Amino acid sequence: MRKTMERPLNLKHFFLMFLLLFTFTTFAQDEEEGGYGDYVPEVVANADDAKGKELFNSLCAACHKRYKNATGPALHKVTDRREMDWLYKWIVNSQELIKSGDSQAVQLYEEWNKVAMNAYPQLGEEDINNILAYVEMPKPEPKVDVAAAPAADAQGGGGISTEIVLGLLAVVLLVLSVILYLVNKTLNRFAEVNGIPVRADKPKGKPIWVAFAENQFLVLVAVVFLLLAVAWGGYGFLMQVGVDQGYAPIQPIHYSHRIHAGENQIECKYCHSSARVSKHSGIPSLNVCMNCHKQIAEVAPETQAEGEKEYGVDYNAEIQKLYEATGWDTSTQSFTGDTKPVKWIRIHNLPDFAYFNHAQHVTVGQIDCQTCHGPVETYEIQKQYAPLTMGWCINCHRETNIKVEGNAYYEKIHEELSKKYDVDQLTAAEMGGLECGKCHY
Structure with missing residues (x-):
């Protein structure tokens, strides 16, 4: 029986193998670069x-x-x-x-x-x-900050770092100093050989502090100026005692007014609801936070990247602190009952002898929160905007007009006081806002 040989591989076989390999590679790239991944109708x-x-x-x-x-x-x-x-x-x-x-x-x-x-x-x-x-769109990967890439290259060897440039400049300065020294030494030696006289140093005069001490007028002026500076500085320092303007402590759970009141336009009194009816604005309960954060367990990747780059804050980690404090279990979407108190740091704190009522200003006076607390919708970290001193409050009372529309009591008293002060608009001061007993009792 004649023995048959297997058909050798020809160009057609290689072409088919190449086509299959190309198809598989293209499909794999599609999986990596985009598309839905798994089968989608x-x-x-x-x-x-x-x-x-x-x-x-x-x-x-x-x-x-x-x-x-x-x-x-x-x-x-x-x-x-x-x-x-x-x-x-x-x-x-x-x-x-x-x-x-x-x-x-x-x-x-x-x-x-x-x-x-x-x-x-x-x-x-x-x-x-x-x-x-x-x-069904694939989960987006965290974005890489392109602007930070050049800096990373510089530190990682992709470019010339600042330390190398400064080192080279230091070496150049050292070389120039050595050259200047050698040139000066050579010129002095050349002058000595050729009999050229070299200018000698001038004789030293009195030290400047001795000359100053001998001038009685300058001493008197300096003493008077020093006493005035000490008095002015001491007065300014004592006037700042108890004034915490600009105080911005780091809270146990980071809260961005910029995101909540600014970007998401959450009304101030949604969280600080007691400001409408109470002396105090109150610290909102964490249950108020959970009204939204039962669903918002993480922020958008671009917001997270911005927080880490601009403010050094991991927003997602702060949300987890909120869940830990309230005992919220994300896997079961329920409260476990295992809660932990949050030790908030108070920012605004008036002396005990000063009386201030939020409801009187917010509800009756219809004063905007930003008047006293500043543009909180732009604050990443909440701070004390105003000095909250007696003078600051009095100036506000002198400049703020009373809104009497729709208030029969104010309309009646407005008519009498308008004749007394000969004005069309009455300020809080003219309504008794400067009386000591209004704020001190």
Whole structure:
């Protein structure tokens, strides 16, 4: 029997192998550089994730996160876990699906503590596809600060560091000093050889302090100036006793008024609610913080990067301190009861003999919080803006007009006092705001 040979590899085989290798490499690169990664239904992959983001933030973000559990489960890769037809029914009316006895719906409802999901009959399939397109986007990696790259290169050997430049300048200065010394020495030797006289040093006069001590007028002027400087400095120092303007202590949990009152425009009296009705503005309970932070467990990557670069603050770590103090368990989305007190550091502190009522100024006087506390919406770290001295308060009373509209008592007294002071607008001072008993009792 004739022995047959196996067909040797030819160019066609190499071409097919190359094509398979190229296809596999391209697919792997697509996995790394973008795309959704795992399989996503075509209707979702081709949907508009930008519109989906708007819908998600307005309808879903209160209970769901993309990559972490919240009141409801994390939604990323939900298209892997559920069929599209089922998702359409569940999102439009979950309770109806549960009542129909659907096993997946019932299991999900019981697994998440029987928390009812809102119905969204206004959403069509296109809207749901857009939401799912946004949900299925891969988790973004933390952004690298491009501006910090040159500095890192300089320190890591990618460029010339400042220390090297300063070292080179020091060496050049040393070399120039040596050259100047040698030139001077050579010129002196040349003058000596050629009989050229070298100028001798001038005779030394009296030390300047001796000449000053012998001049009685200068001594008198200096003594008077010194006494005035000591008196002025002492007066200024004593007037600052008890004045803590600019005091900005580091709190046990960092709170950024810039982000809360500034970027998110949270009204001051939402947190400091007692300022409307009480003498004190009060420190808000941590439960007020948890109204929002049950859902906000981490900040946006760009906000986190800004906090670390500009202020040296890790916002996500501070949120974890809040959870630890309130006993909030992010895995079960419930309070454990294991709470810890937060030792806040007081910033504004009036003397005991001075009376100040927040409600009288905020509610009755309708004074803006920024009048006394400054532009808090721009503060990363809260500080005492005003000196809070007696003179500062009196000047405010002299300059602030009373708002009498809609107040029958003020309208009556305004008519009498307007005739007395011959003015159209009455200030707090003219209404008795300078009487000692108003603030001291």
